[in-house]
Amino acid sequence: MGDLYGLLGVEVLATEAQIKTAFRKTSLKYHPDKLKREPTEDDKAHWLLVQKAYDTLSDDGKRKKYDSSLPFDERIPKKDIDPRDFYEEYSKCFTLNTKFAVNKPIPDLGDENTPIEEVHKFYKYWDSFKSWREFSQYCEYDTEEAQDRYEKRYMEKENKKVTKEYEVAERKRIFKLVNNAYNSDPRIQKELAEEEAAL
Numbered sequence: 001m002g003d004l005y006g007l008l009g010v011e012v013l014a015t016e017a018q019i020k021t022a023f024r025k026t027s028l029k030y031h032p033d034k035l036k037r038e039p040t041e042d043d044k045a046h047w048l049l050v051q052k053a054y055d056t057l058s059d060d061g062k063r064k065k066y067d068s069s070l071p072f073d074e075r076i077p078k079k080d081i082d083p084r085d086f087y088e089e090y091s092k093c094f095t096l097n098t099k100f101a102v103n104k105p106i107p108d109l110g111d112e113n114t115p116i117e118e119v120h121k122f123y124k125y126w127d128s129f130k131s132w133r134e135f136s137q138y139c140e141y142d143t144e145e146a147q148d149r150y151e152k153r154y155m156e157k158e159n160k161k162v163t164k165e166y167e168v169a170e171r172k173r174i175f176k177l178v179n180n181a182y183n184s185d186p187r188i189q190k191e192l193a194e195e196e197a198a199l
Helices: 004-008 016-030 041-057 060-069 083-100 116-127 149-184 186-198
Strands: none
Touching: 004 016, 004 041, 016 041, 041 060, 083 149, 116 149, 116 186, 149 186
């Protein structure tokens, strides 16, 4: 389908309002009626792509489906990371994953000066992280092609089996990310060391 965000000239995390504004600007530039010349077949084809991009990105359900199908860097920093690299590496990784967050606002990882209460709030948020990421791109059946409701029900059931596997793997990945970060966090390690010293 190409890069729909690129067609409208917006970032992946663009708001609804930004997408609407970008579509208006793009319309003035690419709509066949707005061209100061006779539109070519390429012009018409490009305009159809721009329309398709807007139709997809302005519809919440279609946008989530599209966003979920985009390439995504699922790598997680290693557990025994150098404390000097901790904030940069993990902050980058958590920020990437906020793309799929249901609950907002999203707390920030912070730095070595962040109060420990805020650090605990951060991990509490990620411990119960809710993701809207879906995996329908891996589904075997297109339910629109079902001949009747029985076939549709069968297709839905089979598709659900497939997406369930990916959802479980996604939960495990987020759990590993949070766990690795918590165990590597210099602020948590400092707190644990202080608690131990006080015994």
